[in-house]
Amino acid sequence: MKIVHLWLKFQVLIIQLGDKKFRPYLSAEEIAWAVSRVSEALNEKYNGKQPIVLGVLNGAFMFCSDLVKTLTCGPEIHFVKVSSYEGTASSGNLSRLIGISAELKDRHVILVEDIVDTGLTVDVLRKELAAMGPASVEVATLLFKPDAFRGSQKPDYTGLEIPNDFVVGYGLDYNNLGRELPELYVIND
16 A cells, blocks of 8 residues: 555654654654554454454554544453664564463454564564464554565554654654654654
């Protein structure tokens, strides 16, 4: 899918986060459109199934919050915290900081990610979740970078596909800066 640009009164300005500069990339309206796209698909698939939504912290907290507000399938909401980023690149190392507290056996699980780039983190999470005996495990992501993807299975639900650029805002960060921004910004090198 190509990115649809709405650019509704998105003020153009360069921001600085730590030692990097970023320029506007996606407006809050474009993000809301992407969230509703994922929500509609999940509501159709999981109608009456009460899935477990498993948000991946820290990055997916805004997407997960906005997404579950629009789900009509009665989700149960939990979180897991993992990390594979150092600066602007994936380290390839996955570290679990907070475990899964829900009983997943025979339940439908929707793993909610902010962004899937290499897909290696999602591969590890899918494998660990599958070992817990769920009825199904699917991945919903706000952003997907097909040019960076090296994983075994693409996300099941994607808000937007983007190029392999480093972005911040709407939960995504650069060294823990920029998560609070309601828009997405791309690095301005």
